[in-house]
Amino acid sequence: MSNEQTEFAEFFRGSWEPCLRAVVAVVGSPQSAEDQVAEAFAKAWVSWRKVRRHPAPRAWVVRTALNTGASWWRRRRRELPLADHDVTAPGDLGGGLDTTLLTALWRLPARQREVIALRIFLDLDTDTIARQLGIEAGTVRMHLSRGVTALRHELTTAKNMEAGQ
Amino acid sequence: MNVHDEMSDNEVLRAASDSLSALPVASPPDVEAIMAKGRARRRRRRLSAAAGVSVAAAAGTALALGLTGALGPARTPGTIRTTSFTLVSNSDGTATLTINPKELLDPTALQSDLAQYGIPAKVTSSSFCTSDPAPAGFAQVVPGQPAGPGTGTPQPVAQPTITIDPSAMPAGAELSVGYFQLSSGEQQADVVLIDTSSYTCTSTPPDFNSPPPGYDESDSLGLRYDGPSPAGP
Numbered sequence: 441m442s443n444e445q446t447e448f449a450e451f452f453r454g455s456w457e458p459c460l461r462a463v464v465a466v467v468g469s470p471q472s473a474e475d476q477v478a479e480a481f482a483k484a485w486v487s488w489r490k491v492r493r494h495p496a497p498r499a500w501v502v503r504t505a506l507n508t509g510a511s512w513w514r515r516r517r518r519e520l521p522l523a524d525h526d527v528t529a530p531g532d533l534g535g536g537l538d539t540t541l542l543t544a545l546w547r548l549p550a551r552q553r554e555v556i557a558l559r560i561f562l563d564l565d566t567d568t569i570a571r572q573l574g575i576e577a578g579t580v581r582m583h584l585s586r587g588v589t590a591l592r593h594e595l596t597t598a599k600n601m602e603a604g605q
Numbered sequence: 606m607n608v609h610d611e612m613s614d615n616e617v618l619r620a621a622s623d624s625l626s627a628l629p630v631a632s633p634p635d636v637e638a639i640m641a642k643g644r645a646r647r648r649r650r651r652l653s654a655a656a657g658v659s660v661a662a663a664a665g666t667a668l669a670l671g672l673t674g675a676l677g678p679a680r681t682p683g684t685i686r687t688t689s690f691t692l693v694s695n696s697d698g699t700a701t702l703t704i705n706p707k708e709l710l711d712p713t714a715l716q717s718d719l720a721q722y723g724i725p726a727k728v729t730s731s732s733f734c735t736s737d738p739a740p741a742g743f744a745q746v747v748p749g750q751p752a753g754p755g756t757g758t759p760q761p762v763a764q765p766t767i768t769i770d771p772s773a774m775p776a777g778a779e780l781s782v783g784y785f786q787l788s789s790g791e792q793q794a795d796v797v798l799i800d801t802s803s804y805t806c807t808s809t810p811p812d813f814n815s816p817p818p819g820y821d822e823s824d825s826l827g828l829r830y831d832g833p834s835p836a837g838p
Contacts, residue, residue, distance in 0.1 A: 445640065448636070448640070449636045452633065452636050452639060453633055453636065456632075456633035457630065457633070460630050460631070461625055461626065461628070461630060464625065464628060464630065465621075465625050466776075467776065468776045468777065470628060470629070470630055470631070473630075474630070474631045478634060478639060478642070479642070481639045481643075482639050482640075482642035482643040482646055483643065483646065484643075485639060485640050485643035485644075486643040486644075486646055486647050541620060541621060541624045542624050542625070542628075545621060545624075545625075546775075546776040546777065547740075547741060547742075547775055547776070548775070549742055549745050549746075549772065549773040549774070549775060550771075550772050550773065550774055550775075550776070551772045551773065553776070556618065556621060559618065560618050560619075560621060560622040560625075561622070561625075584614075585614075588614045588617045588618065591617050591620075591621055592612050592614075592617045595612060595617065595620060596612060
C-alpha cells in the first residue's frame with residue numbers, strides 16, 4: 441500500500457462513524473446514509489490530493505454524501521414514481537432511544553438539520569460550517585438557534601409531561 | 606416541575622448527539638472496496654467525458670442547422686423553459702416557477718424538472734394528494750405569496766408565480782401539486798406539503814375558498830388562472 445493509500449485508509453477508518461452519524465442526522469435513514477457516505481468516501485479517494493488539503497475533510501465527505509443523496513433520490517423517483525421516501529421512523533429503531541428528540545430533529549428543515557449535524561458530529565465552528573454550506577455565518581447562527589429552540593421545546597414538553605405523570 | 610429554563614443550548618445539542626449516537630450504524634466497509642469503487646467511478650467519468658464530446662459535437666451541428674427542437678426544449682443554465690411553465694434556479698438556492706396560463710400544464714415535465722432542481726414533488730393531473738396531519742414547514746418551503754391578485758381568492762391570476770426553497774423541505778415530505786382543468790375552462794393548481802409515508806389522493810378539485818382537510822391558510826396554496834380557451838360561455 442502506498443503512502444497515499446495508507447493516509448486515506450487512516451482518514452477513512454477514523455472518519456467513517458462521525459460522518460455517517462452526521463448524514464443520518466440529516467437524511468433520517470441509516471441505510472440510505474450508509475450508501476451515501478460510502479459513495480462520498482469513494483469520491484474522496486478519487487480526489488484525495490485535493491481532499492487531504494481541505495481545511496475540513498470530514499465536512500467535505502458529509503457535504504458530498506448529502507449531495508449524492510439528492511441525486512440518487514432523483515434517479516429513484518424517476519424509476520419508481522410512487523416509492524416512499526425512506527426516512528426511518530424513530531420508533532422502529534429499538535428501545536431506549538429518545539424518540540421524541542429524533543422525531544423533532546427529522547421534522548426540522550433540511551438546513552437546520554445540516555447545521556446541527558455538522559456542529560455535533562464534526563465539532564465545526566460557525567465560520568467553518570458557513571464555508572462548507574456556502575452561507576453566511578449569521579445564517580448558520582440563525583439556523584442553529586431555530587433548530588435548538590425547536591428541539592428544546594419538544595424536549596421540555598416531553599419532560600414536563602413525564603414529570604406531571 | 607417545569608424544566609423549560611434548565612436546558613442550555615449545549616445541553617440540547619448534547620441530548621441530540623446522545624440520541625443519534627445511540628442509533629445502531631454500520632461498521633466501516635473494507636477500505637479497499639471503497640478505493641475500488643472510487644477507481645470505477647473515475648473510469649466511468651472518463652468514459653462519460655469522452656461521450657460528452659460526441660454529444661456536444663452533435664449539438665453544435667444541430668444548432669448550426671437550426672434543429673434545436675430535435676434536442677428537446679430550449680434550456681439555458683439555471684432556467685428550464687417549457688411551453689407551459691418556466692423554472693428558474695436562483696443564486697440563493699431557491700427556484701421560481703412561473704406558469705404560462707395560455708397552455709395546459711404538463712405535470713410529468715413539471716415533476717421531473719422540479720426534481721432536477723432538488724425539489725421533491727408529486728405533480729398530479731386531475732388528482733390532488735394530501736396528508737392529515739399536514740407536515741410542518743410549508744411557509745418555509747414556499748416563502749411569501751405568489752405574484753398576482755389571485756392568492757387565496759377565486760380570481761384569475763395573469764401569470765402565477767411561486768418561489769420554492771428546497772433546503773427548507775422537511776425530511777420525509779414532498780411538495781404535492783394537484784392540477785385540474787375546470788369545466789369553466791380555467792385551470793387550478795393546489796400546492797401543499799405531504800408526508801410521503803402517509804397521504805391520500807382525490808380526483809375532486811379541492812374547494813378553492815378553503816384549505817384541504819388537515820391544512821390551514823398558511824400551509825396551503827391555491828392558484829386559479831385562465832386556461833388556453835376562453836373561460837365560461
